[in-house]
Amino acid sequence: MIAKIIKVAVFLFIVFIMQVSFLPGLFYPLNKLNIFIPLLIFFLVLYKENVTMIYAVVFSVFLAISSSVPLVLSILVLPLAISVLIKIYNRFFTNKSIYSLLFLNLLLLLFYQIINTIFFLIYYFYTYKTFTAAVNFSSIFNSFIWQAVLSSIFVFIAFFFVNYLSNRLKTVFIDAT
Amino acid sequence: MQITKVTKIVAIVIISIVLIIVLHYTGVLRPVENVLSAVLRPIQNKVFNLSGRINDFYYNQKSQKELAYENHKLKEELAAMQYTESRLKELEQQNEFLREQVSFFSERNINGIVANVIGRSQDSFQNFIILDKGEKQGIKEGYAVTIQDVVIGKIYDVSKYTSRVLLINDTFSKLAVSVQNKDYSIGILTGEYGLGLRIDLIPQNEKISEGDYVITSGLEENVPRGLYIGQIDNVIYTEGELFQTAFVKSPIDFNKINLVSILQVSYDSQNN
Numbered sequence: 542m543i544a545k546i547i548k549v550a551v552f553l554f555i556v557f558i559m560q561v562s563f564l565p566g567l568f569y570p571l572n573k574l575n576i577f578i579p580l581l582i583f584f585l586v587l588y589k590e591n592v593t594m595i596y597a598v599v600f601s602v603f604l605a606i607s608s609s610v611p612l613v614l615s616i617l618v619l620p621l622a623i624s625v626l627i628k629i630y631n632r633f634f635t636n637k638s639i640y641s642l643l644f645l646n647l648l649l650l651l652f653y654q655i656i657n658t659i660f661f662l663i664y665y666f667y668t669y670k671t672f673t674a675a676v677n678f679s680s681i682f683n684s685f686i687w688q689a690v691l692s693s694i695f696v697f698i699a700f701f702f703v704n705y706l707s708n709r710l711k712t713v714f715i716d717a718t
Numbered sequence: 719m720q721i722t723k724v725t726k727i728v729a730i731v732i733i734s735i736v737l738i739i740v741l742h743y744t745g746v747l748r749p750v751e752n753v754l755s756a757v758l759r760p761i762q763n764k765v766f767n768l769s770g771r772i773n774d775f776y777y778n779q780k781s782q783k784e785l786a787y788e789n790h791k792l793k794e795e796l797a798a799m800q801y802t803e804s805r806l807k808e809l810e811q812q813n814e815f816l817r818e819q820v821s822f823f824s825e826r827n828i829n830g831i832v833a834n835v836i837g838r839s840q841d842s843f844q845n846f847i848i849l850d851k852g853e854k855q856g857i858k859e860g861y862a863v864t865i866q867d868v869v870i871g872k873i874y875d876v877s878k879y880t881s882r883v884l885l886i887n888d889t890f891s892k893l894a895v896s897v898q899n900k901d902y903s904i905g906i907l908t909g910e911y912g913l914g915l916r917i918d919l920i921p922q923n924e925k926i927s928e929g930d931y932v933i934t935s936g937l938e939e940n941v942p943r944g945l946y947i948g949q950i951d952n953v954i955y956t957e958g959e960l961f962q963t964a965f966v967k968s969p970i971d972f973n974k975i976n977l978v979s980i981l982q983v984s985y986d987s988q989n990n
Contacts, residue, residue, distance in 0.1 A: 566769030
């Protein structure tokens with residue numbers, strides 16, 4: 542039990558440092574990579590939904606540290622996005638192929654971006670009582686495209702890495718029983 | 719059975735989120751946050767420096783490829799520089815301004831606290847950095863943050879060991895500024911989605927030209943007058959409008975900030 546707690550703590554520590562201090566210091570577009578999203582996809586596919594949701598909350602706290610939007614809003618973005626994805630995953634996805642993972646990754650990224658934008662607009666409106674000049678959609682679009690490309694590469698590499706280390710992704714079809 | 723499981727997960731998540739929010743805003747989590755930031759700060763500092771070195775390596779490699787092109791471009795610029803000799807008067811004014819900047823801190827007795835950048839915002843809405851100095855080092859909200867005496871932002875959130883700086887190019891940033899023109903125009907400098915800087919609400923009858931210096935106006939509590947921000951890059955003047963808009967070019971590359979100074983200002987020094 543203690544070994545497991547230490548393992549999880551070390552994992553969270555590495556992920557936190559990577560996301561808050563390492564990646565943002567890199568050059569564009571690498572500094573746009575959000576590793577929480579592909580990691581959550583792996584948790585969803587490899588473990589149960591409750592594990593994914595708990596990690597989503599923990600990652601939200603990490604993201605809230607590097608966010609200027611109030612905690613009350615920023616902490617909700619990732620759990621909300623992952624809840625929508627879990628619904629879709631349970632209803633429509635039947636296998637754990639690389640294509641499924643890539644598609645799930647893009648979906649989560651899209652939900653995350655939409656919810657994040659909505660929350661930012663709410664905060665902006667709350668502060669300035671207007672939506673004028675709130676966001677630059679071309680910048681958001683560019684950022685989204687780069688995030689999609691980079692996190693897909695991350696999923697692709699991680700998929701083969703996980704496959705090499707364990708056989709958990711080798712099951713082609715999910716056991717529906 | 720399925721409903722019970724889903725309900726359980728949702729309940730756990732909602733309770734966790736509510737607990738975190740309540741404990742954060744009531745300050746119960748403050749000691750935990752302080753211990754965590756004290757432990758993580760040196761590691762974040764090292765990791766951020768490491769990524770900075772990777773960044774520098776990348777830009778060095780990139781710049782080597784561009785050297786040949788830049789060499790050619792520089793030769794052209796050298797020829798153009800000869801033209802600037804005829805603008806001696808303007809250069810003299812610049813020189814005088816820079817001298818004022820150099821003696822600014824010593825004359826006004828402003829205390830500059832050097833801080834390392836240990837984190838940075840990532841998404842496309844926000845532009846801020848996290849510093850390794852906080853309440854313990856006397857940092858307070860609203861203090862101006864500079865690099866080589868050029869303002870880059872203001873402290874907007876302070877914890878015991880760290881603080882966050884909202885960069886002046888962030889959409890939410892507001893800074894009272896003054897233009898060094900004949901009218902000493904004042905205005906509010908705002909960010910343009912992290913891409914640039916803009917001054918709004920400048921009356922149309924005040925003449926602003928490209929190259930005019932922009933400094934802080936001193937109308938804010940913790941930001942002294944006279945801190946350099948940048949130069950006017952472009953002015954949008956529309957006939958019949960009440961106000962004009964000016965765009966400002968900062969000499970600082972906001973993507974390459976590693977070390978900054980936080981200006982600790984006393985009320986006396988602000989009035990000087």
